[in-house]
Amino acid sequence: MNIFYNEKDKAFKLRANNTDYMMKVCEEGYLAHVYYGNKVPDEDLTYLLRLDESPFTPATNDRDRASFMDTLPFEYPCFGLGDYRESAFKIMDADGMSTSDLRYVSHKMYEGKPKLEGLPATFATEESGCSTLEITMYDKYADIEVVLIYTAFDKLDVITRSAVITNKSEKPFKITRALSACVDFDTDKMDMITLNGSWARERAVERCRLHHGKQLVDSCRGESSHQNNPFVALCDNNADEDKGEVFGFNFVYSGNFYAQAEVTQHKKTRFLMGINPLDFEWLLEKGESFTCPEVVMVHSDEGIGKMSRTFHDLYRNNLIRGEYKDKRRPILINNWEATYFNFDTDKLIDIAKEASKLGIEMLVMDDGWFGHRDSDNSSLGDWFVYEKKLMGGLKYLVDEVNKLGMKFGIWFEPEMISPDSELYKAHPDWAIQIKGRPLTLCREQYVLDYSRKEVRDYVYGMMKKILDSANIEYIKWDMNRQLTEVGSATLPAERQRELWHRYVLGVYDLMDRLTTDYPHILLENCSGGGARFDPGMLYYSPQIWCSDDTDAIERLKIQHGTSMCYPCSAMGAHVSDCPNHTVGRNTPFKTRGHVAMVGTFGYELDVTRIPQEDRDAIPAQIEEFNKFNKLVRTGDHYRIGNMFEDNTWDAWEFVAKDKSEALFEFVQVLGRPNERSRRIKLKGLEADAYYYEENEPDKKISGAALMNAGINIAKMWNGDGLYGDFCSKILHFIKV
Incomplete structure (x- = not known):
């Protein structure tokens, strides 16, 4: 005591x-x-x-x-x-x-x-x-x-x-x-x-x-x-x-x-x-x-x-619970930035076929598979298969993906309802609203009143039918808008201001039912990216989509800030295509992999259309991720660089709990002329022990020297022979 x-x-x-x-x-x-x-x-x-x-x-x-x-x-x-x-x-x-x-x-x-x-x-x-x-x-x-x-x-x-x-x-x-x-x-x-x-x-x-x-x-x-x-x-x-x-x-x-x-x-x-x-x-x-x-x-x-x-x-x-608490997460490919709403069964299978050859382990079908949804202006709440897109049904698609040796995941936005949906036409009062006032749209959707058990039961019943219909092993739970006109059709006047909290309790109730009934499903939370990256969500899902911004350089700041209190093992992070869909930046495929490797790791691109050079790099990238994931997932994380103070470089380190190895990652964000190599001090090592870098086994340096004197990181050049903006490298130190 x-x-x-x-x-x-x-x-x-x-x-x-x-x-x-x-x-x-x-x-x-x-x-x-x-x-x-x-x-x-x-x-x-x-x-x-x-x-x-x-x-x-x-x-x-x-x-x-x-x-x-x-x-x-x-x-x-x-x-x-x-x-x-x-x-x-x-x-x-x-x-x-x-x-x-x-x-x-x-x-x-x-x-x-x-x-x-x-x-x-x-x-x-x-x-x-x-x-x-x-x-x-x-x-x-x-x-x-x-x-x-x-x-x-x-x-x-x-x-x-x-x-x-x-x-x-x-x-x-x-x-x-x-x-x-x-x-x-x-x-x-x-x-x-x-x-x-x-x-x-x-x-x-x-x-x-x-x-x-x-x-x-x-x-x-x-x-x-x-x-x-x-x-x-x-x-x-x-x-x-x-x-x-x-x-x-x-x-x-x-x-x-x-x-x-x-x-x-x-x-x-x-x-x-x-x-x-x-x-x-x-x-x-x-x-x-x-x-x-x-x-x-x-x-x-x-x-x-x-x-x-x-x-x-x-x-x-x-705090984190469940089957994936201490496990490496499957390497997935999500079709959102690959296709947005423009996909069908054949397109998804084509992506899966190519991805499976490269070692990717799961296909995640994102927004657009349900109701009659071809854009973000309809169908939320209608959680049944859009047969026009998924010819042959969901089970056929999942089975075909499974035949390739891949798992299958699916996207839901269970808290939302579209005005253009069968659910809203049948139950307009299920949306959060104030009687007599117009409802404010955001992304052309409203929010369901999760303080009401009948609403939660109905939504969960639809989700359960989908989950029971096929071998689904991952759910991405999204929430793409905030609350307005906060009122409930069923709460009495003296309890209306309770709705803010009752709504959250309702979300927790549904997530608890989901994770209890389907303990083997990997749940990833998302809210327009990172709007609900909090410890409450981590209790139900071992990972959260860190941000809709997948640009490797922007992610340096986002992941740095997130790591202030949240473990890297919980950060949803993917390699995406270039020019990046959020900022339009081009970065080396290698750098995108190194930055995504800090988190759960996956791909957010059309693997059938990316440059052959990038496609050929994926197997080695996956091998590198697998090699270091346990260290990243369980080791001590040290922030070395800080893009909020110096936007020309960033660096971080993962050290095993027993100090037996360390992974150092460096990103040269902006190249500068007339500059020598950069001296960087490592952290968290055993001072009296000696370490060697994996590629130089004969060169042994004490932990004290690595931490107090440091190492030199030479200027880097990208693959085109041009000066090296956005280049990266990793160093693996092993205790003698």
Whole structure:
């Protein structure tokens, strides 16, 4: 048990590997945050609260209670009693009042980690044990109970947080703010790192120095979004990849989120994360409970890189589930950029025949196989085969592909409905809408009301018929638009603002049914590319399509940002054709392969039409991927270059857990004249060991030299003999 309680001081300590998190129950039952950082031997650090300084505790000096409330570092701050910083919890009671007052009642500690009802969350394993602390808080005036749930992982610097709110009274009330975590830091000298962007340029790293006031990222789109990812890191001003203290926060949720750092009047920083309170309400009747989604908190005393690797280990081992949790994913070819909507059975079989000869293992049929869909203006919701395209039916196509020794995958967009569809004509009220208002189109589609079980049951029934009709071994689940006119035809007026959250719970419910009924199917999530790349989705699918932008050079930034908290094994990444369909850039086929090899790896092109030189390169490319995939999938990832700071080159490295080998990858983005080779220092090796590069077995270099002195990367030239923009190379170092 790595949780300790000091009865004398009413102080708690959670220990997660080399990290300690400490709290204290103050007089009158207020729960205060004491310390979060490197482990310390002391049982009691409550002197850090300065309770012997003005403003004194209310028990000592009640005349300044409001000032006390506005300075105490609360673990779960409430609204309305004098704490004018942002609160984690707010209600609206039956009398229209919004004040709440939560005080400590009891606690319990136990080994293991509880599940969160209806929600994805990290879990314990035998290899990575964990301990949980539940602290029960109570508002005796409103008769509300809030259980704060903390779990500390034994072997990782990870603490997770959640809360369960229960109405103990006879009267209903509305929750208007129910965040999952709050941490008060005793400094304002921090930087805030976020992942921002838009469609086709997701998760760009942005770093800003905190200043007085409130700095936040959020989503109000009904999904975690292209624009902001539910990840924030707070770090020392001088922290970099390898040094400095960093606190990372990631929200295990796929809907509207809120993450805010507030620098207060006393130059302290309050950080909050949870469901976005904008347009959110939840009615709690007598005896009902509401569960807040989980926040994952990671502490690093060795820079941003260590924080990332901790997230990677946690998500690979304690979030991702299923058959493909620890397996190499099949090398697939997707027909989207190859054909878009212009395909039929013969075309897909032609692609499969050529692909199978080259060693590609799966054909994925993307959008356009259902209803009467020849463009993106119809048929979503009509999940039956478009016979005009798939002559002979789906089973015939799948069987023919299987005969070639290939697996078969299929695309769905289960959350959407087209106005031009049989489903919409039969059930127009199944679309999310506000009665009497026109519906806003996006990609000429609406969103289905997944708060309604009958809607989910109907959609799942159609999907099940398709999945049972043929040997389908992969699903790409897409979501191509956000929510507007958020209203439900069945929810009563007092529950309409619950739809945002009920929608997400409905998506989770359907994904849970799908992965339970078809445990052998590989599920890949997608949302117009990377608009729902979040840990909530990783709980159901071991990989997520990283971005619709498949250009190798653009992907350097996208994959760099994604790796801040998500493992490379979860990044859907493909080799596509050139000129690239998003940016029009031409890059060497070799470079496209090296960049895609960082992720799940596959092809997004018409293999029957690409240049013969590229086609001939595929078998060797696949062989290279297979050789290094286990290292990429399970090793420690080190970012060496940074395209956000220097757009002329990028580099990264994967190191085996036992330090026995390392894969170094380098991309020369822009060639520059009158420049010598580039000196680059490797990372993560065993300093006292010796390594050789695979192609130079007689040249042995110490790990210390590779990390402290570095290696020289000579200028590269592309295959045409021209100066080498967009060239790449890999080096494989093996311990002697």
